[in-house]
Amino acid sequence: MLENVDIINEQGGTNGSLSSSEFHFSIGDYRKALESAKADLQLDGTNIKACIIAAKSATKLKRFEESYNFYRDGLKIDPKNKVIAEELIDLQKILLNHFEKMSNEEKEQDFNMVHLCSQDVYPGDEEHFLLEKEILEKKYKVDCSLSTKNVDLIKKKEAAQILMKAHTNMLAGNTEDAIKQCTIALDADPLNIAARQLRAQLHQEKGNIEQSVQDLWAIPKQNRTIDVWKFGGILLHQLGLPVLAEFWYRKATSLSQMKDVEAAMLFQKVRVERMYGPLTSGYPIRVDFTKHGRSVFANKNLKEGAIAFQDKPVLIGKLLQFRDVSACDHCAASLITPTEYFRNKYAEFNPTLKRLIQEKWPKDDSVKCSSCQRETYCNEQCQREAWEQYHQIICPAQNVNARALYDLHDSGGWILNKDGEKEEIWTLQYSPILLARMWAMIVTEAKRLMRQSGLPQPSIEHWAKAKMPFRKFIVFGQSNAASKLPEVFNMVRAIFSHCGDGVKYDITEDEFNARYYQATCNLQAYSSSIFTPLHVFLENLSEADSVTTMLLLQYVKEEPKVATFAGMFPLHACLNHACDNNVEIIDGMVDGRPGVNVLVFREIKAGEELFTTYIDTTMPRKIRRAWLFRSFNFWCHCRRCQFEGDGPDICTNCGKYAQEDKKFPHCGKCQKAWYCSVQCQKEAWVKGHKVICQLQHSKVNLKAIDTDLQDR
Numbered sequence: 063m064l065e066n067v068d069i070i071n072e073q074g075g076t077n078g079s080l081s082s083s084e085f086h087f088s089i090g091d092y093r094k095a096l097e098s099a100k101a102d103l104q105l106d107g108t109n110i111k112a113c114i115i116a117a118k119s120a121t122k123l124k125r126f127e128e129s130y131n132f133y134r135d136g137l138k139i140d141p142k143n144k145v146i147a148e149e150l151i152d153l154q155k156i157l158l159n160h161f162e163k164m165s166n167e168e169k170e171q172d173f174n175m176v177h178l179c180s181q182d183v184y185p186g187d188e189e190h191f192l193l194e195k196e197i198l199e200k201k202y203k204v205d206c207s208l209s210t211k212n213v214d215l216i217k218k219k220e221a222a223q224i225l226m227k228a229h230t231n232m233l234a235g236n237t238e239d240a241i242k243q244c245t246i247a248l249d250a251d252p253l254n255i256a257a258r259q260l261r262a263q264l265h266q267e268k269g270n271i272e273q274s275v276q277d278l279w280a281i282p283k284q285n286r287t288i289d290v291w292k293f294g295g296i297l298l299h300q301l302g303l304p305v306l307a308e309f310w311y312r313k314a315t316s317l318s319q320m321k322d323v324e325a326a327m328l329f330q331k332v333r334v335e336r337m338y339g340p341l342t343s344g345y346p347i348r349v350d351f352t353k354h355g356r357s358v359f360a361n362k363n364l365k366e367g368a369i370a371f372q373d374k375p376v377l378i379g380k381l382l383q384f385r386d387v388s389a390c391d392h393c394a395a396s397l398i399t400p401t402e403y404f405r406n407k408y409a410e411f412n413p414t415l416k417r418l419i420q421e422k423w424p425k426d427d428s429v430k431c432s433s434c435q436r437e438t439y440c441n442e443q444c445q446r447e448a449w450e451q452y453h454q455i456i457c458p459a460q461n462v463n464a465r466a467l468y469d470l471h472d473s474g475g476w477i478l479n480k481d482g483e484k485e486e487i488w489t490l491q492y493s494p495i496l497l498a499r500m501w502a503m504i505v506t507e508a509k510r511l512m513r514q515s516g517l518p519q520p521s522i523e524h525w526a527k528a529k530m531p532f533r534k535f536i537v538f539g540q541s542n543a544a545s546k547l548p549e550v551f552n553m554v555r556a557i558f559s560h561c562g563d564g565v566k567y568d569i570t571e572d573e574f575n576a577r578y579y580q581a582t583c584n585l586q587a588y589s590s591s592i593f594t595p596l597h598v599f600l601e602n603l604s605e606a607d608s609v610t611t612m613l614l615l616q617y618v619k620e621e622p623k624v625a626t627f628a629g630m631f632p633l634h635a636c637l638n639h640a641c642d643n644n645v646e647i648i649d650g651m652v653d654g655r656p657g658v659n660v661l662v663f664r665e666i667k668a669g670e671e672l673f674t675t676y677i678d679t680t681m682p683r684k685i686r687r688a689w690l691f692r693s694f695n696f697w698c699h700c701r702r703c704q705f706e707g708d709g710p711d712i713c714t715n716c717g718k719y720a721q722e723d724k725k726f727p728h729c730g731k732c733q734k735a736w737y738c739s740v741q742c743q744k745e746a747w748v749k750g751h752k753v754i755c756q757l758q759h760s761k762v763n764l765k766a767i768d769t770d771l772q773d774r
């Protein structure tokens with residue numbers, strides 16, 4: 063069956079004979095068709111026919127994002143190409159059908175975030191625990207060793223009677239009297255838990271937190287109820303003792319067998335404050351824990367155009383399609399040279415122009431890894447940092463198993479299989495080296511701690527400490543990446559089976575799946591677009607001789623080609639998604655290196671949450687929802703999704719179904735909501751449609767870089 067090949071003849075420019083990609087497409091071998099169309103594009107980036115075949119093959123393979131990108135590339139070559147315009151409309155229809163089917167089939171999942179977040183003791187917390195206990199005793203004068211003896215029945219009865227009076231006084235608002243009576247009751251029976259609890263509560267109301275803690279601490283551990291543990295957590299948090307607070311909340315959660323959601327939630331709030339407090343200080347934001355997990359909130363009103371915060375990555379990797387664009391592999395800085403920028407024009411420049419360029423273009427201090435020569439750094443400092451943080455483990459000159467990984471990167475995701483055929487084994491946009499760097503960072507740090515403590519192998523504590531930086535990135539949902547990418551799984555397993563000094567790290571299938579998902583879910587695309595050697599050059603030029611400068615400036619018309627990287631940004635990764643996002647992520651410079659700026663897209667009031675967008679929000683609601691569900695495992699209930707509909711068959715307000723021949727009319731303004739009656743339209747308008755009806759919606763930011771792995 064020669065499917066659709068005739069379409070390409072119209073404008074795609076075949077001259078009768080079928081190319082290899084067309085042939086494979088015609089016989090339905092879409093994988094091979096995509097492969098040879100990509101090869102054609104490598105030879106000639108302006109081959110529009112190859113673009114179309116690549117896009118159509120990607121659609122057939124359900125790799126829609128890739129397909130969309132090929133069509134977009136095609137339009138860059140020929141903006142008026144009719145075939146592509148029609149194909150794009152078809153792609154939208156296919157997407158709709160595909161996602162509609164998927165969203166009907168898949169049950170909406172509601173992850174309970176508190177159950178997904180662990181309550182593990184952090185490495186080093188034992189020491190912090192003792193330190194905070196000391197503060198409690200010395201600064202707040204709480205006697206943590208207070209022991210109480212059991213008393214006889216008569217005293218117990220006496221205490222119970224006085225306690226009843228204390229209750230009555232408390233209800234009447236006589237706090238002081240109630241406290242006195244609790245004290246008398248406790249003198250009679252120091253083990254009366256109700257009296258301790260009541261007095262703790264009364265002390266707290268009066269702001270005597272230390273005394274309140276003293277009463278709770280005096281209750282023997284075995285007698286502390288879930289409420290007592292929870293209450294203690296609240297008080298200790300108020301005293302600024304987070305590790306003790308976590309300990310008390312952890313007890314409350316485990317005693318209730320994870321059923322006390324409030325305790326688990328309070329635990330995560332303390333943990334999040336503890337972890338992100340240092341990162342947010344100096345910015346008008348805070349990280350809190352909500353039903354959607356970590357979330358970012360404004361501490362004060364933020365105006366449109368303001369920078370809410372900046373973030374620098376803990377781990378980066380170049381996107382594969384930019385692998386040939388000069389940039390520092392460690393910090394993402396552009397390393398574009400004059401010959402790369404001016405291309406063939408450079409050779410034609412007269413000596414004066416060339417001299418001016420050489421003088422004013424920033425000095426090239428770039429170096430390659432002196433062992434493998436396969437990584438480039440902007441200077442020796444980046445080279446040193448890369449080596450100290452991860453490269454020593456995965457440098458192909460040191461670790462033979464890492465060669466295959468670098469070859470995979472250099473080929474753009476392909477390998478030659480046993481039969482000598484090219485096979486695409488990595489379809490993601492980011493490089494597999496990024497994934498390997500995550501383990502490399504863990505192993506390097508664990509080995510450093512091991513050496514520091516003079517041990518022959520890293521201890522459990524060392525491994526736990528080394529993994530800490532990645533605990534800031536959530537891992538939800540499932541991915542069976544190991545079984546879908548067996549070659550890459552085996553490659554990284556082999557690399558980390560020999561980490562030098564007799565250390566090995568056994569990457570299990572579960573860990574591969576989790577880290578793979580962790581990376582794909584938390585990556586942000588960014589680049590050094592706002593600060594390149596060309597920018598420095600232009601700045602330097604401003605001081606130069608004006609005639610030659612003017613002459614040269616005629617050739618500086620385009621932005622330089624800058625490599626896009628994917629980075630894991632700890633604070634930015636706490637931003638949740640909304641289809642009516644109020645922040646946008648833009649390139650920035652943080653501490654002199656490329657990073658991201660989180661820009662306020664529309665005004666945010668103090669206390670409101672900051673939302674970014676993970677997808678292209680210009681898409682219709684059902685595609686947005688299905689896309690988010692598939693890539694990020696949640697069903698979007700943002701304000702916009704609540705007040706937009708899917709089509710004229712269902713009333714967006716009341717959910718009533720339309721008759722086959724009488725579809726519902728849409729909102730005259732935005733055309734994104736459909737109503738069965740004027741009454742419903744009015745109701746929806748007041749409930750929230752009014753707010754979202756005229757909003758501007760931004761385009762893709764945090765990208766679902768996970769292309770269509772699930773359909774492979």
Ligand SMILES: C[S@@+](CC[C@H](N)C(=O)[O-])C[C@H]1O[C@@H](n2cnc3c(N)ncnc32)[C@H](O)[C@@H]1O
Nearest residue numbers: 354355356536538584635636637638639694696
């Ligand atoms: C990059 S993280 C965002 C921060 C996340 N809340 C956390 O605790 O780390 C992405 C994950 O956050 C959750 N999430 C983000 N936006 C959401 C939303 N609008 N509704 C429900 N869950 C959301 C999803 O589980 C998603 O996979």
